[in-house]
Amino acid sequence: MYGGGYVFCEPDVHGQPDDPERLAEFEARIDRGEKIEPQDWMPYEYRRQLIRLIEQHAHSEIMGALPEGAWITRAPGFKRKLALIAKVQDEVGHAQLLYSAAETLGKSRADMVNDLLSGKSKYSNVFNYPAKTWADVTVIGFLIDAAAIVNQVANSKGSYGPYCRALERICYEESFHLKQGYDAFVALATGTKRQREMLQDAINRWYRPIIHFFGPPDNESVHSKQLMRWKVKMASNDEMRNQFLDAYVPKVLELGLTFPDPELRKDPQTGRWHYGDPDWAEFYRVINGDGPCNAERLSARRLAEENGRWIRQAIMNPQQKFTIPFA
Amino acid sequence: METADRHLLSTSVDPRLQRVQRHATEFHLLEQPEEWQTFEVFHQRRRGEHHVHVGSVHAPDAEMALVFAKEQFARRQQCASLWVVASAHIHSLGYQNEDMFATTTEKTYREASGYRLRHKIQAYKQSVQHESNS
Numbered sequence: 001m002y003g004g005g006y007v008f009c010e011p012d013v014h015g016q017p018d019d020p021e022r023l024a025e026f027e028a029r030i031d032r033g034e035k036i037e038p039q040d041w042m043p044y045e046y047r048r049q050l051i052r053l054i055e056q057h058a059h060s061e062i063m064g065a066l067p068e069g070a071w072i073t074r075a076p077g078f079k080r081k082l083a084l085i086a087k088v089q090d091e092v093g094h095a096q097l098l099y100s101a102a103e104t105l106g107k108s109r110a111d112m113v114n115d116l117l118s119g120k121s122k123y124s125n126v127f128n129y130p131a132k133t134w135a136d137v138t139v140i141g142f143l144i145d146a147a148a149i150v151n152q153v154a155n156s157k158g159s160y161g162p163y164c165r166a167l168e169r170i171c172y173e174e175s176f177h178l179k180q181g182y183d184a185f186v187a188l189a190t191g192t193k194r195q196r197e198m199l200q201d202a203i204n205r206w207y208r209p210i211i212h213f214f215g216p217p218d219n220e221s222v223h224s225k226q227l228m229r230w231k232v233k234m235a236s237n238d239e240m241r242n243q244f245l246d247a248y249v250p251k252v253l254e255l256g257l258t259f260p261d262p263e264l265r266k267d268p269q270t271g272r273w274h275y276g277d278p279d280w281a282e283f284y285r286v287i288n289g290d291g292p293c294n295a296e297r298l299s300a301r302r303l304a305e306e307n308g309r310w311i312r313q314a315i316m317n318p319q320q321k322f323t324i325p326f327a
Numbered sequence: 328m329e330t331a332d333r334h335l336l337s338t339s340v341d342p343r344l345q346r347v348q349r350h351a352t353e354f355h356l357l358e359q360p361e362e363w364q365t366f367e368v369f370h371q372r373r374r375g376e377h378h379v380h381v382g383s384v385h386a387p388d389a390e391m392a393l394v395f396a397k398e399q400f401a402r403r404q405q406c407a408s409l410w411v412v413a414s415a416h417i418h419s420l421g422y423q424n425e426d427m428f429a430t431t432t433e434k435t436y437r438e439a440s441g442y443r444l445r446h447k448i449q450a451y452k453q454s455v456q457h458e459s460n461s
């Protein structure tokens with residue numbers, strides 16, 4: 001799973017200017033709705049932004065598995081345990097698919113993993129918050145996965161072939177994540193008074209990170225227009241957030257639950273959802289490393305890396321060279 | 328870093344992390360991390376169907392590639408057989424030659440849909456009927 005909230009890098013002024021003839025050909029192909037494949041010529045900025053986007057998406061899948069993985073041993077009942085194990089395994093699988101897609105653009109997996117471990121690369125902000133109770137896990141499984149689906153379905157219609165193919169498989173698996181999350185969520189919502197309180201508590205904790213999930217309202221820069229034109233960015237953050245609120249707020253309200261935002265309402269005229277100030281300063285604080293769990297998540301990831309090193313080295317063939325995946 | 332790590336892990340809500348007693352070694356990145364080969368994966372859903380390319384995996388050898396491919400591409404979907412082949416061993420015509428597949432020549436003579444007979448038969452039948460009526 002992965003949100004928007006993605007901050008594209010600034011245009012690289014040191015990059016080589018693109019050959020105008022090839023650029024025109026490339027843009028015409030995108031306008032015709034055709035996909036770009038790894039062996040095609042592509043603009044320098046297109047490649048650079050896509051590597052960042054797909055890599056960050058991959059890291060988010062890995063880091064997103066941490067808060068839920070922590071609950072496998074405590075999931076209530078055998079069926080929930082099985083479902084959670086399967087979901088966490090899927091998320092790690094998503095990361096593998098996405099790393100492969102990013103690699104077709106020329107950055108090796110080892111470099112991506114190192115950039116995550118060193119703290120250089122970013123991942124979705126939402127995973128820097130703790131899952132304190134089982135109810136948090138149901139909110140993640142239902143609402144965070146739902147939000148991720150909105151984003152991933154949009155991205156799957158983008159222009160880069162390998163990313164679209166990976167997302168197609170991912171979206172298929174996400175529908176199970178959403179369903180099992182909704183099931184666990186409804187179980188608490190229709191349960192005892194104590195269970196409902198626990199769930200309401202979790203919703204209160206996750207409301208702001210969920211609003212943050214799609215990122216701050218987009219700027220109207222030439223740069224972001226170009227990314228839209230190249231179908232790297234498929235919808236504005238606000239569009240996706242609105243689509244999510246429209247589909248899922250009613251599903252929470254109908255269970256008699258509430259959101260901790262008195263300003264949250266849909267404008268019947270415009271069809272747009274209005275919400276209270278979500279404090280974007282907090283969003284930037286967390287993405288720059290100062291969230292409640294940033295250090296813990298990174299630490300857990302580093303621990304896994306260290307513990308796995310010996311076996312990777314034992315089965316490694318030193319003669320081997322990395323090859324870029326073909327498609 | 329290390330002291331900070333230990334403190335963090337013991338205050339974590341994750342029981343797996345609470346159990347961890349880290350040794351006083353600092354985490355270090357490998358300068359030359361393990362680089363594995365990539366293998367392309369082909370998946371056959373059912374006997375009788377084609378093997379279809381579904382993606383790639385990293386592995387130190389073909390045997391491990393099959394293990395990873397099974398985990399990654401066959402853990403949910405029906406699967407009768409899997410192939411892996413080193414990415415470096417794929418030969419392709421490449422997109423720079425894409426236009427050789429396009430053609431301005433009429434090619435319907437190669438296709439079943441290029442042979443339409445029903446309207447001729449219909450017209451023939453009608454003319455025969457017309458004759459017999461008159």
Ligand SMILES: [Fe+2]
Nearest residue numbers: 001145174177
């Ligand atoms: Fe998911």
Ligand SMILES: [Fe+2]
Nearest residue numbers: 001061091094
């Ligand atoms: Fe996912």
